[in-house]
């Protein structure tokens with residue numbers, strides 16, 4: 001199989017540099033190359049990719065390959081934005097010595113992901129600065145749910161003890177403010193512990209994974225077509241993005257390409273998802289600084305989008321639209337007109353909403369310089385999506401790794417460097433205008449033809465990465481297929497997982513009453529993180 | 532200030548007139564599936580394609596008991612694509628005070644080739660051997676509305692305060708519950724109000740399948756509510772997602 005020339009030159013350089021130490025190099029897809037090596041190479045390999053090729057470690061996970069290959073495998077997925085390709089490093093871990101060396105001190109973005117591997121696979125983490133439990137709470141018994149010998153229906157031994165022991169923060173006048181897991185609003189559960197001295201926050205500890213449902217394990221138990229519906233429930237606000245990332249992964253594993261019309265309709269749906277979420281977030285940010293009228297307008301507009309979604313896909317959250325090989329429903333002229341009207345109407349409405357918000361000086365006062373995430377920090381933590389782009393970290397899979405129909409439409413990626421709540425709102429505002437333009441371009445040149453490529457059964461023992469730039473940021477699904485139209489492993493990576501730590505940093509020095517608005521400006525998914 | 536008022540006046544009233552007028556649901560929306568029980572010839576295609584097991588069957592002694600459980604159904608419409616006897620309606624109103632009422636079953640005579648023909652019993656709503664089992668009826672939603680209204684007004688006067696707890700949902704249900712507070716649906720016009728603390732709540736609204744890590748928090752929230760208190764489950768996960776029935780208090784309303 002041919003490889004993208006830019007990616008090929010990097011791979012060649014790596015082969016030269018690490019001569020004799022790479023066990024094998026395998027091209028899975030035109031932009032996806034697997035490198036097999038051993039644990040001792042990981043740190044040097046990663047450092048080299050970061051320094052020389054400006055790589056980003058976008059996903060880290062394990063796979064229990066003991067039944068077939070006699071070892072656990074660790075996968076490090078690096079995105080090379082300039083080369084538009086991925087390099088995946090695979091490292092075996094022997095079942096006799098179930099441990100691996102941490103990268104967290106060098107690359108903070110893998111902190112939670114490494115701990116999750118430790119919890120789920122029982123592989124001991126060496127050299128991690130904080131190797132405590134992460135995905136499973138402290139009161140879980142010693143079980144390793146993602147090992148193949150763990151039965152999904154197993155009855156667990158009784159749970160004992162505390163959910164989580166927070167770190168003690170002491171000092172004169174320091175108070176602890178616990179919040180959650182059940183919050184005051186209609187939102188998802190998570191526990192925040194603020195340490196405050198007076199009003200300003202000194203330290204924020206997060207405890208998540210309250211809504212961990214074993215989704216990845218569930219993927220291994222279902223026939224592949226059923227998995228698409230499961231993928232829609234990873235994070236409700238990104239139903240379509242997750243389902244599409246999953247379908248894309250399976251399509252790549254099966255060497256099937258969705259037809260052009262399907263890709264165009266997927267793009268339209270991804271943008272619709274972006275539009276309704278961005279509108280909702282702009283409104284919610286306004287609510288959190290007591291500008292409720294703006295939220296009422298935003299909610300009204302969001303409802304308009306949801307109703308059009310219902311006309312286009314039969315479901316307000318676009319569920320049921322995605323399928324392997326393409327999309328399930330084509331749109332007739334009446335539906336396309338509804339979409340065109342929606343975009344026109346929203347554009348005018350958004351203009352007035354933006355004016356309304358701009359006219360409120362107290363709102364601006366609350367949003368500017370609040371919850372600042374500095375660009376250097378965003379880069380160090382590998383913050384992606386809206387939050388990254390508001391802090392000068394300029395990455396967008398739609399542009400850097402064109403999927404769906406994004407290579408056929410023109411758009412710009414708004415980037416700011418201040419990193420405050422105001423800028424995270426501004427990224428959303430600008431992206432809304434870009435989404436309107438993308439949908440208009442799609443409507444102008446919607447390719448004719450079928451909307452789904454046949455994909456009856458996935459071939460076994462293939463691996464593939466599927467990716468989508470969802471409204472929140474980059475979503476990755478990685479699959480390893482098994483015989484009988486099943487999956488041996490499905491790894492889901494929601495942008496939230498990577499972005500949560502940024503909240504602990506952005507809130508420092510801010511007052512507790514500003515926490516809701518800072519949190520909302522990131523609007524991370526608990527369900528996407530916890531799975 | 533004047534700009535804000537001007538924008539509101541220009542927008543006018545956007546609230547739906549529901550329930551005075553029917554719910555504004557697109558004819559293309561997928562709501563509950565309906566099975567033509569009398570002419571249903573084969574439960575297998577639907578059961579195979581259904582991703583959640585909402586359609587299921589059991590064969591024994593030359594008979595087949597086929598079942599549709601709306602508590603599990605996610606309205607994906609796949610069954611209707613493979614089976615002509617199943618039709619997707621745009622009716623999304625399935626709430627009921629009894630979990631059992633969400634399932635409908637019928638028994639058929641099984642044929643040698645695996646299809647079934649003559650309907651022997653049913654279709655019946657509810658559990659077999661349950662005195663409340665009864666034929667399929669259509670006006671159940673109105674009955675339910677009346678029942679709930681009677682019950683809530685008896686318990687709480689004309690207002691109902693709700694505490695929502697996400698016990699493991701994907702946040703899809705939260706999107707729609709938040710939507711009820713939008714000016715379009717404006718739930719407060721019915722005296723229904725979402726509150727921040729269980730201490731203020733009359734009803735606990737639960738979404739999600741109840742994860743192990745949320746079990747304790749959910750129980751504590753329920754315990755913190757002053758009686759009398761109601762529990763309502765929302766969404767297919769809340770209604771059928773596993774551990775709910777065994778770990779939580781009595782549920783008063785089921786809304787898949």
Ligand code: SF4
Nearest residue numbers: 581604605607608610
């Ligand atoms: S609509 Fe989907 S979930 Fe519901 S019964 Fe049919 S196949 Fe099953």
